[in-house]
Amino acid sequence: MYLTKEEEVILSGEKGEILARFMKLLVKLGEKFGAEKLIPVSSVQIAGISYKNISDPGLEFLEEIARSDVKTNVISFMNPAGMDLELWKELGISEEFAKKQLRIIDALKKLGVIASATCTPYLAGMLPRFKEHVAWSESSAVIFANSVLGARTNREGAFTALASALIGKTPYYGLHLEENRKANFKIKVDCKLKNEADFSILAYFLCKYFKKGIPFFEGFIASADELKLLGASLAAYGAFALFHVKDVTPEASLQNEFDDKLLVTEQDLSKAKMEVVKEIEPDIIAIGCPHASIREIKKIFSLLENKKMKIPVWVFTSRVTKKLVDEKFRNILEKLNVKIFCDTCPVVMPLKEIGIKSVATNSGKARFYLLNQGMNVYFADLKTLIDKFSEG
Amino acid sequence: MKRIKCNPVSGGKAEGEVIFTKEPISFYGGVDMKTARVIEKGHELEGKSIAGKVLVFPHGKGSTVGSYVIYGLKKYGKAPLALVVEEAEAIIISGAILASIPCVDGVKINELENVKKIMVNADKGEIEVIE
Numbered sequence: 001m002y003l004t005k006e007e008e009v010i011l012s013g014e015k016g017e018i019l020a021r022f023m024k025l026l027v028k029l030g031e032k033f034g035a036e037k038l039i040p041v042s043s044v045q046i047a048g049i050s051y052k053n054i055s056d057p058g059l060e061f062l063e064e065i066a067r068s069d070v071k072t073n074v075i076s077f078m079n080p081a082g083m084d085l086e087l088w089k090e091l092g093i094s095e096e097f098a099k100k101q102l103r104i105i106d107a108l109k110k111l112g113v114i115a116s117a118t119c120t121p122y123l124a125g126m127l128p129r130f131k132e133h134v135a136w137s138e139s140s141a142v143i144f145a146n147s148v149l150g151a152r153t154n155r156e157g158a159f160t161a162l163a164s165a166l167i168g169k170t171p172y173y174g175l176h177l178e179e180n181r182k183a184n185f186k187i188k189v190d191c192k193l194k195n196e197a198d199f200s201i202l203a204y205f206l207c208k209y210f211k212k213g214i215p216f217f218e219g220f221i222a223s224a225d226e227l228k229l230l231g232a233s234l235a236a237y238g239a240f241a242l243f244h245v246k247d248v249t250p251e252a253s254l255q256n257e258f259d260d261k262l263l264v265t266e267q268d269l270s271k272a273k274m275e276v277v278k279e280i281e282p283d284i285i286a287i288g289c290p291h292a293s294i295r296e297i298k299k300i301f302s303l304l305e306n307k308k309m310k311i312p313v314w315v316f317t318s319r320v321t322k323k324l325v326d327e328k329f330r331n332i333l334e335k336l337n338v339k340i341f342c343d344t345c346p347v348v349m350p351l352k353e354i355g356i357k358s359v360a361t362n363s364g365k366a367r368f369y370l371l372n373q374g375m376n377v378y379f380a381d382l383k384t385l386i387d388k389f390s391e392g
Numbered sequence: 393m394k395r396i397k398c399n400p401v402s403g404g405k406a407e408g409e410v411i412f413t414k415e416p417i418s419f420y421g422g423v424d425m426k427t428a429r430v431i432e433k434g435h436e437l438e439g440k441s442i443a444g445k446v447l448v449f450p451h452g453k454g455s456t457v458g459s460y461v462i463y464g465l466k467k468y469g470k471a472p473l474a475l476v477v478e479e480a481e482a483i484i485i486s487g488a489i490l491a492s493i494p495c496v497d498g499v500k501i502n503e504l505e506n507v508k509k510i511m512v513n514a515d516k517g518e519i520e521v522i523e
Contacts, residue, residue, distance in 0.1 A: 025489045028401060029482060032497075053457045057425065057464030061490075137456060157456025159486035372421070 001030045001171070002037045010167070018068050022163040029160060030171030038169040039133055039176065041153075043075045045121050046113060046165055047137035048158025050082035050348035051101040059100055062107040072112035073168030077121040079138050080291070080316075080348050081105060084341045085117065091341065092354035113165065117343035118318035120228070120291040122149065125320060130250055133176055135164035139235035140228070140290045140365060146242040148227050150250035152176045155241045175242060182256040183216030183244045190219060191266040197381035199226050200364025202264065203233030205272040209262055211238045216255060217245040219264075225293050232290050233364030276367070280376040282360035285309070285385050286346040288316030289366035294324045300338065301329060303383055307390035309337040311360075316345045346370060360385055394521040396499060400514050401480050404494030406473040407511040407522070411445040412504060413437050418454030419483065425464035428471075446512060447472040448504050452483040462487025474512040476501065476519065 003011065011027060013020040026038060048054050054061075082101050083093040093101075109115055118124050119138050128134045128151035136142050137156040145151040154174040156164065164170045174180055187206055193199060199222065206215065215234075222230065222245065234240040244252040287300065292315055300315060315333075319342040330340060346359060347369040358376035361367060367379045380388070413436050417423065422432035428443035443465070452458055462484070465471040471493050477484055480497035488495035494514035504510065509523035 021490060025486055028485050028489060032401075032480065032485060048457045048460055053420070053455075054460045055425070055464065057467040058460045060467065061460070061463055155456075157459055157482045157486055159456075159459040159490055160482055163486075 001027060001035055003027070007038060016068060016070065018065055018070050019166060022166050025159065025163045026167060026169065026171055030173065033171060033173040035171035035173040037172050039172045040168055041074060041133050041135040041164055041170050043077070043126050043128060043134045043136075044072070044161050044165040045077050045079065045126070045136035045138050045141050046108070046158070046161045047079040049079045049104060049108070049117065050344075051097060051104055052082040052348060052350045054104070054158070056100070059104050059107070062104055066107040066110040070111065070166055072165045074165065075126060076113045076165040077116040077118070077124070077126045078108055078113050079117070080119055080345045081117050081343050082348055082350055083344050085115070085343045087341060090339075091349070093350070094353070097350060097353070111166070116318065118291050118320070119345065120293070120318060123291065123293055123321060124318040133170070135161055135170040137161040139241070140232035142241050143231035143235045143243065144228055146175055147231055147244065147249050148224060178254070181214070181242060181251060182254045183214045184256045184258065185210060185213055185260040185262070186216045186218065186258045187262050187264060188218050189264045191264060191269055193220050193222070193226075195381040195383065196226055196229055197362050197379065198269065199230040200233040200367070200379075201269055201272050201276060203230055203364055204237055204276055205264060205268055206262065207234070207237035210260070212240065215240070215243045216252065216258070217243065220245070221248055225296055228290055229363065233368070236365040236368040276379050278378065280358050280378045282311060282358045282376075282378050282389070283356045284311055285313040285360045285389060286316065286366060287313065287362060287382065289345050289347060289361065289363035291345065292317040292321065294321050297321070297325055297340070299382065301333065303386045304336055304338065304390070307336065307386070307392070309386070309390050311337070311389055313338040314346075315340045317342055319343060351375065360389065396503060396519040396521070398476070398496040398517050398519055399498040400517040401485055401497050402488035402493060402495040403515045404474070404492065405511070405513050405515065406446060406494050407509070408444065408446045408473040409509055410448055410504060410507050411437070411440065411442055411472075412448045412501070414450060414501070414505075416451050416453040417449050419452060419458030419461040419487065420455040422454065423461055423465070425461050426468055426470070428465055441470075442472045443470040445472055446474045446476060446510055448476040448501050450478045450501060452481055456483050458483040459487035459490065462493065463491040466491035466493060474514065476504065476510075476512060
């Protein structure tokens with residue numbers, strides 16, 4: 001791989017041992033995937049923030065880096081943490097967990113990372129343009145950036161994103177190259193997607209037949225919120241990082257010869273839904289995986305029609321979006337047993353430790369990860385959840 | 393003595409007992425970082441510790457937070473001596489480099505299935521079968 005003089009200098013350790021290690025990581029990755037060079041990125045999304053996921057070694061690792069004088073070289077946002085950074089007590093998070101989580105945030109802030117704590121950076125102020133090269137982790141943000149925005153990123157990991165944040169570059173391979181962004185199989189949706197939950201079910205159905213590649217969808221028009229949910233589920237149930245939708249996404253004209261085609265009928269979708277939906281008694285309803293947009297919060301408000309919920313509804317969003325919700329509306333929501341939390345999400349929170357065993361959600365991604373964590377999950381669209389679990 | 397060529401991923405040398413699996417490993421959620429035991433249900437190494445051994449496996453899988461688990465194993469003194477993989481992907485490459493665990497890839501691992509002890513030279517890209 002070709003390295004510039006400056007890159008060689010960093011690799012040699014002249015700029016410190018820590019940068020050298022991260023540079024080595026990028027170079028190895030580049031060599032492995034046949035990258036000809038490193039390219040600059042204009043933003044980075046860093047995953048691996050929750051104390052639940054990275055625990056003490058992760059915390060110590062980040063503090064060790066923060067003690068040195070390295071800083072991020074490019075605007076960098078962080079993924080959700082294991083708790084609401086302010087209202088953690090209300091979530092039943094222990095003092096010990098909170099202390100360590102806040103140390104992780106502090107270490108990252110010291111490195112220059114913005115304390116965004118969201119999986120939807122594109123809704124919180126970090127918006128790449130079409131064809132802009134970025135290095136994002138968080139699989140749902142990666143697939144949104146690639147598919148809906150037409151930005152260019154590989155599916156980065158916790159460490160590779162951190163490396164790109166500190167070096168400001170990423171190896172030039174994979175989805176950074178236009179030739180690798182062409183759709184290679186086609187999904188013809190021959191039925192109506194009636195609500196947001198159907199987008200997750202479509203992803204679930206597709207992933208039974210395909211685990212990787214780039215799908216080209218035809219047959220529906222979707223909102224950005226719905227595309228967010230479709231992408232999140234595609235990335236959870238399969239290893240997808242990019243999809244195209246005819247007349248909806250910016251690179252839908254990038255196509256290879258389709259090796260495979262799949263027709264999705266009404267019957268397929270309802271059969272898949274039966275597999276996904278299992279009746280349980282949920283402890284809470286979790287909305288906002290990925291983090292809710294202001295439009296989704298508004299929808300919750302209007303669907304409620306002043307009905308009080310029998311079980312707590314936790315709506316997860318970014319701090320930026322929460323600020324858009326007027327205090328008056330927040331108070332009404334709270335009276336109806338609906339509470340907005342930020343900085344965290346059901347997937348990276350220590351749910352078991354705070355006594356939650358069963359969750360109802362409208363997110364296919366949350367369903368996938370919570371089941372993996374041994375939780376019981378009831379999956380349905382927002383309207384069904386509200387009708388089913390509200391008082392008369 | 394049998395020598396096998398391979399690609400260096402993360403430098404260093406290590407000699408030790410082999411722990412072998414033909415199933416991919418998810419470090420996040422699949423390996424306990426304090427005990428180094430494989431905890432993934434139904435994995436052929438379930439219940440076994442990978443600490444202090446040369447771990448031979450096809451490739452990683454699962455969440456990229458797995459890199460932190462590899463780093464954590466090292467911090468807790470429970471890391472494998474070296475990683476030998478058929479195909480290293482980002483999780484393994486990142487974890488091995490940042491934790492400074494010798495790692496090589498490009499190895500047809502079935503050649504090592506019944507081998508007891510090997511020497512991994514991850515600087516040169518070579519494995520020596522000892523036993």
